[in-house]
Amino acid sequence: MIYIKVYRVQGEVLLAACDKELLGKTFREGKLKLEVKERFYKGELVELDTLEELLEEATIANLVGERCVEKAIELGYVDENRVLRIEGVPHAQMAKMKW
Template sequence: MKVFLNVIRAQGMVLVNICQVELLGKVFKDGDIILDINEKFYGGELVELDYAFSLIDEATVMSIVGNYVVDEAIKRGIVHKDSVLSVSGVKFAQVYNV
């Protein structure tokens, strides 16, 4: 499966942002919670999901958006199921390597 991957390196941090293709550019709201899947943060290269997940070791923070992608991260042991948020039915998770 192809996903958008955007790696941002700034101030000694490496942010690895992974987004399902069909979600890029959309905004989801659930009460006061807003999930803005914007081009600046999530847009980037179109890559295979396996490659995107392979960057976990170099990531300071990995941000993962999309039901399929988050479920796959759970299956692979990257994300714990209890740490997943859902905004208007769209799953979102962050992994911190500190």
């Protein structure tokens, strides 16, 4: 299960998604800090398969956790070489460019 929250602002669709067990936690490594804040990520608790249709619609995505990031890689939205890991927790961002 993952938490998802969708924001619609000025024509953009921002998707925030994180693995359920990471919600509310903070990870630090060197100067890097990743806060999986409830106010940003906690929306609807859904099955991982829901992520596919949401990523298709999203223009921007902020993803945290093994399940969320791996699914985005599998679907071709994230390059696995661009995934940031903080305390071993994967974090990826995606933006679709408009031409």
